[in-house]
Amino acid sequence: MNRRNFLALTTALVALPHLALAQDRLTVVTSFSVLNDMVSQVGGDRIDVATLVDADEDAHMYQPTPADARSLSDANVVVVNGLGFEGWMDRLIEASGFAGSVIVAVDGIATRDMPEMEGHAGHDHGAFDPHGWQSLANARIYVANIAQGLSAADPAGAEVYAANADAYLAQIDATEAELQDLLAEVPQDRRTVVTSHDAFGYLGDAYGLTFLAPQGLSTESEASAADVATLITQIRAEDIAAVFLENVTDSRLVQQIAAETGATVGGTLYSDALSGPDGPAATYLEMMRHNVATLAAALKP
Numbered sequence: 001m002n003r004r005n006f007l008a009l010t011t012a013l014v015a016l017p018h019l020a021l022a023q024d025r026l027t028v029v030t031s032f033s034v035l036n037d038m039v040s041q042v043g044g045d046r047i048d049v050a051t052l053v054d055a056d057e058d059a060h061m062y063q064p065t066p067a068d069a070r071s072l073s074d075a076n077v078v079v080v081n082g083l084g085f086e087g088w089m090d091r092l093i094e095a096s097g098f099a100g101s102v103i104v105a106v107d108g109i110a111t112r113d114m115p116e117m118e119g120h121a122g123h124d125h126g127a128f129d130p131h132g133w134q135s136l137a138n139a140r141i142y143v144a145n146i147a148q149g150l151s152a153a154d155p156a157g158a159e160v161y162a163a164n165a166d167a168y169l170a171q172i173d174a175t176e177a178e179l180q181d182l183l184a185e186v187p188q189d190r191r192t193v194v195t196s197h198d199a200f201g202y203l204g205d206a207y208g209l210t211f212l213a214p215q216g217l218s219t220e221s222e223a224s225a226a227d228v229a230t231l232i233t234q235i236r237a238e239d240i241a242a243v244f245l246e247n248v249t250d251s252r253l254v255q256q257i258a259a260e261t262g263a264t265v266g267g268t269l270y271s272d273a274l275s276g277p278d279g280p281a282a283t284y285l286e287m288m289r290h291n292v293a294t295l296a297a298a299l300k301p
């Protein structure tokens, strides 16, 4: 072997471990943008992660594409919220021939029942509120489930996932303190608000806010005229201060309710999807901060 060939060979050998590393990265598909950010935080450099439902898109109403089936068929792990949030996922997994492991992020939270609104027509969604990510206490459980699931699929990365999860949990704790400070100035009699659909029950339970919505748990259910009339009466009777738009729902109904009742439109909340990278809710923790800051700004006297 001449010197030049020898150099080429050693260069190739040095490059090999990097190649192997790139191939060893776990391929992870997540169902929606909020979960995608959490999984990226825990998985770090050891995973390649992509979401099916993008920023500002509505996961309730999502129609999977052939490209989604292809990305699932190549994936090692899929991460879903669960509790019926992604009603389309089981069929997609089956159609794709996906043979990896499924992490259900919501497993183990204290689920909220979803009481039907009076006069609200029955609908075929789950009995529990699926929007678990809307409380930081639940997010800690999501993070633990994600770290455990990634470690099971990639045992060599277990220490990395645990360390990433710990660092992320510390950020969650810091954000929790910020949210409590933001809401401290909102008086008890100004803590009931209106949004389009019932996405914020866990946030309300965590911070002493009451959310009313003309649409039920899922954006798939239509608000009936009776529901809207009941809500308008309630807004007037209880002197509800503000109504809020959501990034994933049509704003017309809430705008109409605001016009009829004289309630202020307090801003846009990010319910079931992050904003794009340049928006105010580009990550899960930015989303939580933006939502609570928007609520507090509108509700403070």
Ligand SMILES: [Zn+2]
Residues within 6 Å of the ligand: 060, 131, 197, 198, 199, 217, 218, 219, 271, 272
């Ligand atoms: Zn929703």
